[in-house]
Amino acid sequence: MGITYQVYTDGACANNQAPGGQPGGWACVFVDGPSYFGAEPRTTNNRMEMTAVIEALKHTPKGADVTIFSDSAYVINAFKQNWFANWEKRGWKNAKGQPVENQDLWRQMLDLVKDRQVNWTKVKGHAGNEYNEMADRLAVKAMEDLRSKL
Numbered sequence: 001m002g003i004t005y006q007v008y009t010d011g012a013c014a015n016n017q018a019p020g021g022q023p024g025g026w027a028c029v030f031v032d033g034p035s036y037f038g039a040e041p042r043t044t045n046n047r048m049e050m051t052a053v054i055e056a057l058k059h060t061p062k063g064a065d066v067t068i069f070s071d072s073a074y075v076i077n078a079f080k081q082n083w084f085a086n087w088e089k090r091g092w093k094n095a096k097g098q099p100v101e102n103q104d105l106w107r108q109m110l111d112l113v114k115d116r117q118v119n120w121t122k123v124k125g126h127a128g129n130e131y132n133e134m135a136d137r138l139a140v141k142a143m144e145d146l147r148s149k150l
Contacts, residue, residue: 004065006031007056008123010135011048011072012143023150024048025143027135028056037138039146046074048139050105057112065117071125071132079120084110 008031013024021042026049029035036055040048049072060066070076078084084106087093092100100106123132 003061004067005033005060006067006069007060008069008129008131008135009049009052009056009072009075010070010125010132010139011045011050011052012136012139013043013045013048014143014147023143023147025139025141025146026052026055027138027142028052028059029131029135029138030056030059031131034059035134035138037142039142041146041150046072047102047105048143049075050102050109052135052139054105054108054112057109057116057118060116062115065119067119067121069121069123069129069132071123073122076120076122078106079113079118 008029011024011026014022021044023039023041024043024045025037025039027035027037036059049070053068053070053075056068057066087100092103094100123129125132
């Protein structure tokens with residue numbers, strides 16, 4: 001039996017609708033543990049949500065039991081509904097025959113997940129959950145700190 005981790009993850013993006021990507025931040029908050037966060041100059045909200053999960057998993061050892069709490073339906077549904085099975089059958093194409101977006105991050109995440117027992121839990125964002133709110137604040141701060149330097 002491996003060590004159990006509970007991690008809240010979140011991503012933020014300055015203006016997710018703008019073309020070409022905007023400054024964004026990510027954060028992962030370990031319950032009873034450390035927090036990690038960072039930012040990228042040209043990204044999207046989905047990429048930041050995914051990066052937060054990847055970083056959370058990177059900070060857990062192989063064999064660990066990990067519960068990821070996220071307010072991202074994009075991330076949670078991909079795993080709970082096993083979107084990957086169809087993507088892989090279609091050569092990483094979506095139902096419309098187009099390349100799956102964010103393949104690089106999905107592949108990293110899948111590689112990390114295969115060596116851990118991961119439970120996916122959807123939480124409501126901005127609803128007063130202490131750890132979710134902390135992850136949100138850290139992601140926004142990382143984004144704002146980077147944006148002030150650009």
